[in-house]
Structure formats: C-alpha cells, structure tokens
Amino acid sequence: MTSPKKRIILNAFDMTCVGHQAAGTWRHPSSQASRYNDLEYWTNLAIELERGAFDALFIADVVGVYDVYRGSAEAALHDAAQVPVNDPFGAISAMAAVTRNLGFGITAAVTFEHPYLLARRLSTLDHLTKGRVAWNVVSSYLDSAARNIGLDRQIAHDARYDLAEEYMEVTYKLWEGSWEEGSVLRDREKGIFTDASKVHPIRHEGEYFKVPGFHLCEPSPQRTPVIFQAGASSRGRAFAARHAEAMFILATSPETAKVLTDQIRAEVHAAGREPDALKIFTLLTVITGPTDAAAQRKYEEYLSYASAEGALALYGGWTGLDFSSLDPDTPLTAVENDALRTTLESLAADGEAWTVRDVIRKRSIGGLGPVLVGGPQTVADALERWVDEGGVDGFNLAYAVTPASTTDFIDFVVPELRKRGRAQSGYAPGTLREKLLGDKGGKVRDSHPAAEWRRHYIGRESVADASHGTPFDAPVSESLDAAE
Template identity: 50%
Template sequence: MSQQHILLNAFNMNCVGHIHHGMWTHPQDKSVDFNSLAYWTELAQLLERGLFDGLFIADILGVYDVYQQGINLTASESIQLPVNDPLMLVSAMAGVTQHLGFGVTANLSYEAPYPFARRLSTLDHLTEGRIGWNIVTGYLDSAARAVGQRELLAHDRRYDQADEFLDVSYQLWEGSWQDDALVVDRQRRLYADAQKIHHINHQGEFYQVQGYHLSSPSPQRTPLLFQAGSSPRGIQFAARHAECSFVNASSPALMRQQTQRLRQAAVDAGRRADDLRIFMGVSVIVAPSEREAQEKHRSYLEYASPEAGIAHFSSSIGLDLAAFGLDEPITSDDTRAIESVSKAYSGWTRRRLLEQHAMGSRYPLIVGNPSQVADQLIHWIDEGDIDGFNLTRILNPQSYRDFIDLVVPELQQRGRFKTAYQPGSLRKKIFQQQDRLPDRHPAAQWRPAANRR
C-alpha cells in the first residue's frame, strides 16, 4: 500500500451557501460575514496552522434558476447567491500567510486570454508562486444569457474552446519572456532586454491574439492547473492539461476505476501517470468521541436544507426537479449542463435525492472520532488511488478548526500527513519537484529554447 502524505485543500466559496445548503442558519456558522476581509484572512491563517496545502475557492457566473423556474429558493437560502469574485481575495490572504496555496476558479468561457493571463501572473508574483487556476467552462445557461450569448455552447464545444484558450495562455506565460529578459541594471539604464521578449501571434478558431505578455516571468510562470471533468471529453482535456483533477465516486472501488482511467489518459497524452494529483470532495463531522460526533451530526440535520441542495443539483443537470413527483423516476433529454452528473443520476427519484441531500449536499460524509475519520480517509486514499481531499465546510470556520485540532494530529501520528511545509511554490509543494511545469507538459512546446530545462 502507498504511504504517501495526504494532500489537503479547504473547499470554499466567496458566498454564504456553498455545498452544505442551509447551514448558514446555524448559530455557530460565520459564513454571512463573507464580505469581510478579516473573515478570509483569519481563515487563511487557520488553514496554514493546520498545514493545509491550499484553499480552493469555487465560483460560478450566473444563478441557479432552473428549480421552480426562478430564484425564489436560491435567494432565500443563499444558494451561491450573492457570490463575489474569488481572485480579489488572494492578495490579502497571501499577505498573512507564507505557505498556503490558493486555487481560484475562473470560467474561461467568458474571459479573454490576454488580460486573464496577466491577472494570474500578477497573483503568482504577489503570492511568490502560490497561485493555482481551476479551469472551468461553465454549465449555466443563466451565465451565457447574462454575458449576451443566446445559449450555452454545447458540452464538447466548450472543451474545444478551452483547449485553444490554454494554448494562447501557454504562449503568453511560457513563450513571451525568456528567463533572462529581466536585467534591472541601473548603471546601463536597462530594465529589460527587448530582444528577449517575444511577440505572440495566435490566429485560431475562437481567439486572435497578437501581443507581448504584460507581466515578467512569475515564479511558476503557468499557475498550478486544476480541473474537474469526468465525461470522455473532460478526461481528454484533463489528460492534456490538468495537474490536479477533482473526481467523485460512491465507493473506493469505483473511484479507482476513474483514477486509473485518468492516469492512463495522461500517459496516452505523452505525460506520466503521476503527473496528475487526484482529489475527491469530502465532508467531515468529527468530535473527540463517536457519540459526540453522531450527536453533532443529528444537530446539524436540523439546520440543513435538502430542498436547497436539490435546487443546486437542478442547475447542475439542467433539469427542474420540482416538476417531478416524489417517487417519479427522473428522466432528461439532452442538456448542456454537467454531462457526467446527468448520466449518473438518471432514473433516480426526487425522494431519493432529498434523502441523499439530507445535509444539503450530495458529497460523501464521514462522521466519527479522530481515529475513525482517519481510517476512512486513508481507506479512500489507498483503495481509491487518490492523492488527497477537498474538505468542504459544513460550519465555517468551525469545520476546519475541528479537523485541524482532531484529525490532523491523528494523521500525523500515522505518518500520513506532513508535520511541516516544504519550501517553494505551490507546484513544488504538491509534486515535490520544480516550480515550473515539466518539459513533457504541452505548455513546454511554447518555451524559447533558452528557457527549456
């Protein structure tokens, strides 16, 4: 069995209701303070105390307006509405931490690659190499309409656009500036050598970009690349681009099938199986004793909103679940939402979904004392062939504090979690290698010969 250290991200969002809907009503939950800078800086410091690898910040554009064909429940339960920009949080949190990484979600379908590349390079500079990008293409028709499009692009076409967006970004991040272009010589009045700054000229189907990258080379150049996608086209995209992939499954055996498929796809794309770090989403309720943990779970159920959970789910599959009877099998025509999720839940009933969403979420839930929680986490790692977890918040920040105080020491005692941070960038911490993408990654093709290692 593998004995690698477990990787760990805190999974959060710049909003009130993220994954466990309804929990904002719990008196110990602080998520209604999300507009406060102190809310985020204190969270970052807590996570760094717990040696988390990163804070992964989800995001959406658009609103969940599929359930009951409106936003009544979305607004009343704050189902990711209001939601603020995740990138704006990073500088403040980086300023109060030294090691914690930041994975920010940005929907490339509604971004232009030229200014977007500069924003991430800026954050990579300001964090000293601790920025990652969660690449998403969007699945909400409401977002497409909000930016002036008639409808969401078809699922596979969104990935076609994403492939080209990444190629343009790689040219800017990896190819525009040579490593030694920045001279900073006051005596010679030479800040940068123009001969070592290269103009890119991309003429593609989705993008036409001519220009120089506006930022000098940042510590990682290309940010650490996160991606979630389990459809055949999503796996193809991950195999080419992703470094960290998010996968969910109902059992470790099914998880292993998915991870092996992903790792083999990476090999088929000319990379290595271990070029992917695979994470699953998980929720944890932990207390010093099993009895206390179960009591905590029962008390949480009083605040959770299963209906809000399936309202969120309705938009994920592009289908108004309120239109089905409690025991009526759910069937759907082709939608443009999350393809893998739609297929996985075909034939379920609304009653079954409400039971699954008892905690306002469909994420796997582990309840127990520190030893029991550690046992289950390690079982998922070893049997599911995954590398780490995206730990959701049930109560914010209490869920993370409980995990840090109770589960982290148990994992450390078993040799399955680090006891100190390693120096270097987020990529170097995750892969124990170099700060920049390896030469076998497709981004490397855009590097000037002088930058290749």
C-alpha cells in the same frame, strides 16, 4: 521492507458566497458564512488552514445563478445557495499576506473572460503570492451565465472544450513563450529594465481568439500557475490528461473513485506524461468530534438547519433538471444536457437508484459529494481507504458549518492522520507546484504542453525586431518634436 505511506493532500473547498455545498446551514448559531463579505473572515480562514498544514484553499466559482428549480432563482436567493457570490480573486492577496505556504486554487471559466486578461490576473497573483497560485480551469455550465454575457444559451458541452483547448494554448504562449529567461535585467547603471530583444509577441490567430502581442507581466515564480481541472466526462478526462496537474472528481465511494482514477491515469500515460504528473482529489464533507457519537450528534444538529429547497435549487443548476417537476420517489436517470453532465452519473455509479427524496436526505449537507461522519479514528480509516483503494491523492473538504468544520478537522482528524504518517506537519520549500508534485524549480514539466512554448524563442521575432519610429537613444526633446 514496507514502502512509506502515501501522503494525503488536503484542500479546503470553499466559495466566495454564503451557501456553498450545504444549503441552509448558514443559519446555524456558530456559522460565520454570512461574513463572506468580510476580508477578516478570509484571512482568519487562511491562518487556520496553515495551522493545519493544508495544501491549498480551493475556491469554486460560478458566474450565473441556479434558476432551473421551479423556473426561478427565488429558492436560491432565499437560501443563499451560491448567490450572492463575489469574485474569487479579491481576497487572495490578503490571505497570502498572512500566510507563507498555503496555496490558492482559483476557479475561472474560459468561456467568459479573454485569455489575454486572465493571464495577467493570474501572473499578478503568482507574483504577489510568491508562486502559490493554481488555476482551476472550468467551462461555465449555467445558461443564466451565458445569457448575461449576451449569448442565447450556454455553449454546448463539447464545444466548450474545443474553445478551452485554444484558450490554454493562448495562455501558455503568453506565460511560457513571450518573455525569455533573463529578459528582465533591472540594470540601474545602463538604465535598462527589460531587454526587448528577449520579449516576443505571440502572434496568435485561431478560431476563437486573436492575440498578436506579448504578455503584459514579466515571468512569475511559476510562469504557468498549477493547472487544476474539474470535470470527469470523457472530454473532461481527455482535457485533464493533457493539461491538468491536479484534477477534481466526484465519486460516491472508494470503489467508484477507483474506476475514475484508473481511467484518468491511463489517459495521462497515453498523453505522454508521467504517472505522477497529475494529482486527483475527490469531494468530501467531514463532520467530526472527539468520538463517533459526538460527531453523529453534531451531524444531526447540522442537518436540522439544512434546506431541502436550497439543495434542490443547487441540484437543478448542476443537472439541468427541474426537480420540482419530478416525482420525489421516482429513480433519477442520467440525461444528456449541457449542465454538469457527470453529476447524475456520479450518483448512479454505485448502481443505487437515487430519487429526489434521496438527494434531499443525503446531499442537503455535502452537495455534490458524500458526507463522512465520525471520530478521528473512524474518519482517518475512511480517508485512508479512499486513498489506498480508491486511488485518489487527496480531498477537497467542504464545510457543513464554517469555520467549525475546518477547525474540527484540524483539531481532531489531522493529529490522527499525522500519527499514521498520512498528513504533513509542515511544508516543503518552494512554490505550490514544488509542494504538490515535488518538482524542483517550480516550472511545468517538459512533458506538459505549456513547456512546448518555452522552446520557441530561438529565431522568433522580438519586440526589438519589430520596433520602429524614433530611435531609443534620441534626445527627449527630439522625440517630443517628432511627435508634434
């Protein structure tokens, strides 16, 4: 008896900007990318993704600009290469209001926002979406972002992961270790909304953060949002093995993906977590149509709108290299820097010597990931190979032209994947964590480091223990007199 085929997880990959991974294609007549400021653009996209039973909308973010290319942000601005860019949190509630199952993976960097504040923002969205939120944990890689929050330059790569480890500890303490189960009573008769004896200050004092108090939000459906992570450096893999429930990798082929997925799953096991505790996604851009020939014509049409300058502006930020200073036909080599260290390594993983000209030709559309062109059967065959031979669980699908790329994938590829038993036609019940991992209850597993903090209630100081001053049952007039 053959085992059932592995379901392919499908995420749309987007960003609250005009040009995300395909520089210049916003100029295509059918593109609506320039409507990124319009809330209806986002609600329509969410409705479309739920029509295709996509698992989630994965929203990337940066808080800097791509100013390495020619030492200026001019090229990025001309081509709208990830600038202007809005806050990724803004449209989530509206998209949740027009859908019932679609998840939302939101990127937020640990380097620039205090964990006490971010924990509240994510808990709020987890409440409002009924448990459909994931946090893509990143450490910002752009020097321009660091300078604009008062640093001389970006924090070094490995130091960012040291900070991230403590950041996660703080958020886990707030989400899991602050409010006990049953702390919120909503008791109208007794006039008690929250039992203060079951709410605990976290008393965190570390190298980077000091957070003495308790979480501002009551427990949300998932408490801790699903933890996504992007980064395949050795430190990134170690971080993911400990924390991530889904990981986003860059690979040029199923063969290179297989090396990464085997390494990651071995590290997950070494970290004491179950083999299925982490799902792995890779980035692809799919251009499809009713036939291979139709898809190829569409690709060539889209490519005619692509911008070489915009692509090199993006790659300048991703690699830390000013491509304008390089011979366009000299092979690129991986360099040690504090940008996206794995970007050039991923290009060279197949043993191919990429040049600047190759980047323009192969990644003006697709950005950090490969472009897959073909009809429904060709695309489905390729996706199955990435899963069966490459070891990935699913894909972050970038667009060449939005929303056409998404609609084409749903209309042409999703039905073929469903025929093969690879794509869901509906949704499992429950929270995003339950849908992705199949876990009941929606909370992190006991093997996850966040779970450690929910076992620390007993014997800890509560808000009721720490209370002082006027007794809670004193008349209001006495309290006012005492305050005076």
